[in-house]
Amino acid sequence: MDIDQDVEPSVQRALFEQVRRHTGIAMSERKWTMLKGRLRRRVMALGLPDYRDYLQVLDTNADEVGDFIDLVTTNETSFFRTPRIWEYFAQTFLPQWFAAHCGETLRVWSAASSSGEEAWSTAMLCEEFRAREAAFRYAIVGTDISDGILASARAGSYKGRSFEGLRERHAALLQKYFHSDGAQADVVDALRAHVVFRRHNLYAAPRDLGQFDLVLLRNVLIYFDLEGQRAVLANVRRAMRPDAVLIVGESESLSRVTTGFTFEQPLVYRNGHSREERDHEHA
Ligand SMILES: C[S@@+](CC[C@H](N)C(=O)[O-])C[C@H]1O[C@@H](n2cnc3c(N)ncnc32)[C@H](O)[C@@H]1O
Known part of the structure; x- marks a missing residue:
């Protein structure tokens, strides 16, 4: 049985629509090979004859949505x-x-946050700063839409490319902030005390996350269309302190x-009214 044969365009479109509905990620026909590559094994594991039946499972079984999100999101990080x-x-x-x-x-x-490397990198640099400024206090919240990848982030246990990258480029930090047996690295409790991971869809209002001084929103906007980017940025901005x-x-x-951010340097923006917004307010 080859479930990949003759998948009707309407089924492809319906799957793209499911991706958008559950994650906000915009996929065009060019992404079909990638999407079916990601879903294929799951469809087979469920014993389904084709992707049309999988659509039905997605519609009728809420538990399947979590697995679907885990599969369709791209979690690359370091x-x-x-x-x-x-x-x-x-x-x-x-x-x-x-x-x-x-x-x-x-x-x-x-x-x-994907599997957590970004949050733990932040924590390591905060700890380094605290070693020089004892009065410094910090708290880090990592969020992602994928429960599967959040489980890895919380585990804080790294092998393979993530671990190799640390060992090759940040050996001193690896030694200080991880327990390692040479093939795997586990985050020490001193860092864990400052970091929590929670599920959050960036399309939802960040009501219970509190206010932040710094937001790392990296390598995720690229998956959204312009309208999606605007919606996500407006939501994120609500959780940012004025400056x-x-x-x-x-x-x-x-x-x-168009947002309320001002350019500070490449890749860095500050929450604050743009000149257009100020002019508008004073008009
Ligand atoms: C490529 S990773 C980026 C990880 C990290 N920020 C970095 O720059 O290395 C993109 C992450 O965005 C998450 N994601 C995709 N859509 C999302 C959404 N609507 N809300 C929250 N997270 C989302 C994915 O699950 C994935 O872990």
């Missing part, structure tokens, strides 16, 4: 991805924030999306 952003965080953002917010707790949101900073991914920019 420790200290895009090094210049981490230099900015350690050398510019943290000292400036600390000088301006005496006695407060820095709150960072790793929005679309908070937003960092996006390397192939992302807010230039085509």
Whole structure:
């Protein structure tokens, strides 16, 4: 039985629609080979004859939606991805924030945290800063839409490429912030005390996440269309303190999306009214 043969365009479209409905991710026909590659094994495992029947399962069985989301999301990430952003965080953002917010707790949101490397990278640099500034306090919230990937983030246990990357490029941090047997690294409790992971769909209002000083919204906007990006950015902005900073991914920019962010440097934006918004308010 070859379930990939002659999949009707209407079935393909209906599956793309399910992806959009549950994640907001916009896929065009060009993504069909990738999507069916991801769903194929699941459809076979359920003993279904084709993707049409899988659509029915998705419609009638709410439990299947979680597995579907795990399969259709792309979770690629790494420790200290895009090094210049981490230099900015350690050398510019943290000292400036600390000088301006005496006695407060820095709150960072790793929005679309995937398997957690971004949140743990943030925590390591915060710990390094705290070693120099004992009064510094911080809390990190990592969120993602995929329960499967959040389980990995919470486990904080890394092998393979993530582990190799740490060992090759950040050996001192690996030794300090992980228990390692040479093939796997487990985050130490000192970091865990500052980081929580929660499920959150970026299309939903972030009502119970609190307010943040820094939001890392990296390598996720690329999966949404322009309208989706606007909706997500408006939601994210609601969870940002007035002067908070937003960092996006390397192939992302807010230039085509009208928002209340001002450009600070490549990939870095500050929450604050744009000149157009100010002019509008004073008109
Ligand atoms: C490529 S990873 C980016 C991970 C990390 N931010 C980085 O830059 O390395 C994209 C993540 O976005 C998550 N995602 C996709 N759609 C989402 C949505 N609507 N709400 C929240 N997370 C979403 C996926 O599950 C995936 O883990």
